[in-house]
Amino acid sequence: MSSAPIVVHPSSPTGGRRVTVRQGGIVGLAHSDRDVTEFLRRAGLDDADGLLDDPSWVEWRGGRAHECEAA
Structure with a gap:
């Protein structure tokens, strides 16, 4: 598990x-x-803006980063 302070969870x-x-x-x-x-x-x-692709700041869980379509 990442220690990134921001987590973008899987799509709903x-x-x-x-x-x-x-x-x-x-x-x-x-x-x-x-x-x-x-x-x-x-x-x-x-x-x-510059943090979204920095894994020390943002962890993208489940699915690909930057995609928010329905699961």
């Missing part, structure tokens, strides 16, 4: 991926990278 059956910050704090359901970036901005990470 209806689409979108739950995003958590720091061990379980749910910040939203993302339907795109733009959503993930906005959730991180609201969590205090103003320069979140």
Whole structure:
């Protein structure tokens, strides 16, 4: 398991991926990278665009990174 502070969880059956910050704090359901970036901005990470592909910051679980279609 990663120690990344941000986790983008597997896609839900209806689409979108739950995003958590720091061990379980749910910040939203993302339907795109733009959503993930906005959730991180609201969590205090103003320069979140560059973090999405950094595994020390973001762990993408289940499925491919950057894809939010229904499971």
